[in-house]
Amino acid sequence: MPKIALITGANRGLGRNTALQLAEDGVDLILTYRSNAAEAQDVVDAATKLGRTAVALRLDVGAVETHADFVTEVRAALAERWGRDMFDHLVNNAGVGLYGSFAETPLETFDALLNVHFRGVFFLTQALAPLIADGGRIVNLSTGLTRFTRPGYAAYASMKGAVEVLTHYLAQELGPRGITVNVVAPGAIATDFAGGMVRDTPALRDRLGSETALGRVGEPDDVGGVVAAVLSDRYGYVTNQRIEASGGTLI
Numbered sequence: 001m002p003k004i005a006l007i008t009g010a011n012r013g014l015g016r017n018t019a020l021q022l023a024e025d026g027v028d029l030i031l032t033y034r035s036n037a038a039e040a041q042d043v044v045d046a047a048t049k050l051g052r053t054a055v056a057l058r059l060d061v062g063a064v065e066t067h068a069d070f071v072t073e074v075r076a077a078l079a080e081r082w083g084r085d086m087f088d089h090l091v092n093n094a095g096v097g098l099y100g101s102f103a104e105t106p107l108e109t110f111d112a113l114l115n116v117h118f119r120g121v122f123f124l125t126q127a128l129a130p131l132i133a134d135g136g137r138i139v140n141l142s143t144g145l146t147r148f149t150r151p152g153y154a155a156y157a158s159m160k161g162a163v164e165v166l167t168h169y170l171a172q173e174l175g176p177r178g179i180t181v182n183v184v185a186p187g188a189i190a191t192d193f194a195g196g197m198v199r200d201t202p203a204l205r206d207r208l209g210s211e212t213a214l215g216r217v218g219e220p221d222d223v224g225g226v227v228a229a230v231l232s233d234r235y236g237y238v239t240n241q242r243i244e245a246s247g248g249t250l251i
Helices: 013-024 037-049 064-082 107-131 154-177 193-200 202-210 220-231
Strands: 004-007 028-033 054-058 087-092 132-141 180-186 242-245
Touching: 004 013, 004 064, 013 028, 013 037, 013 087, 013 220, 028 037, 028 064, 037 054, 054 064, 064 107, 087 107, 087 220, 107 132, 107 154, 132 154, 132 220, 154 180, 180 220, 220 242
Parallel strands: 004 028, 004 087, 028 054, 087 132, 132 180, 180 242
Antiparallel strands: none
C-alpha cells in the first residue's frame, strides 16, 4: 500500500518540488493550492505520469474557519481515490513572502504572516492530526532566518520561530502514536517565492551564495530532497529535530 502525503502550497516552489520528489519515491499525493488551480493541476499531471495517484484541493491555510470543510474534502478524497480514511505524511509548506523592518511592519502585514505561517499551521495540524496514520510523519517548513538575521524579516522569522517551538510540542504529544515531527529550514533558495527575488537577481544570488560554505544559493531540489528524506522510513527514529538546508550559511 503506497504512502500518502498531504502537502500545503504544493502548486509551485518548494512544495511542488517536494511533491514530485515524493512521487518519484512512490508516494501518492494530496496537494493544496490557494489560488492557482492550473499550476496545481500541472503537478497532479506530472505525478500521474510518474505512476502516482494525486489530487489537488483548494485551501487558504490562513483562513482557519475553512479548515473543517477542508478536512471533509480530504476525507472524501481519501475514500474516493484510495479507499482509505487516513493519510501518512503532512508537510506544512504553504507560505507568503511579506517583508519590512521591525519599525515599519504594520499590523496588517503582521496578521497576514501570523495567519498563514503560525495560526494556520497550528490549527490545520490540529484538525488533520486525527487523519494521520500512526507511525506517520509531519514536516514543518521554517527558515534559516531563525538562526541568523537579515534586514526586513523580523515578523516573518518570528512566525517561523513559533513553528519551531510548536514542533517540540507536537513531537512530544504525537510521539505515543509513533508520529515523528521535524523542521526543515531552508536558506536562500532560487524559487518564485517573494516574486522570484533570489532566483531572478544575479547580484543577490552571488552575494548570498558567497555567505555559504558551499558557495551558492540553493535550488528547489536541495530542499525538496531533504523533506522527502525526512519523510522516509529511514528517518523513523528522528523526531523533534531542526534540519537546516542552507548550504552552510553564515557558519
